[in-house]
Amino acid sequence: MRTLKTCEKGHKFYKSTDCPTCPICEEERKPKDGFLSLLSAPARRALENNGISTLEGLAKYSEEEILKLHGMGKSSLPKLKKALDEEGLSFKYI
Ligand SMILES: [Zn+2]
Numbered sequence: 001m002r003t004l005k006t007c008e009k010g011h012k013f014y015k016s017t018d019c020p021t022c023p024i025c026e027e028e029r030k031p032k033d034g035f036l037s038l039l040s041a042p043a044r045r046a047l048e049n050n051g052i053s054t055l056e057g058l059a060k061y062s063e064e065e066i067l068k069l070h071g072m073g074k075s076s077l078p079k080l081k082k083a084l085d086e087e088g089l090s091f092k093y094i
Helices: 023-029 034-038 041-049 063-068 074-086
Strands: 003-006 012-015
Touching: 034 041, 034 074, 063 074
Parallel strands: none
Antiparallel strands: 003 012
């Protein structure tokens, strides 16, 4: 039996289990381009200026290409690698 539940934010959703997790809140909690928020402002602008706003877009570049972008620092690379890794992606090999 699916039951109609209401979360504390007032979203209505059907759940077939006792799991109280609201799917709408879950979706709001993970922004699509969340990896950009991990970066410093110059590094984020470097990606945005090159039209890179998603991890899929980022994966089309090699590590070397990304490092060459104006504003991108070496310290941002581990964060980007980790974000790619979590999505099963990686930098392009050249
Ligand atoms: Zn909710």
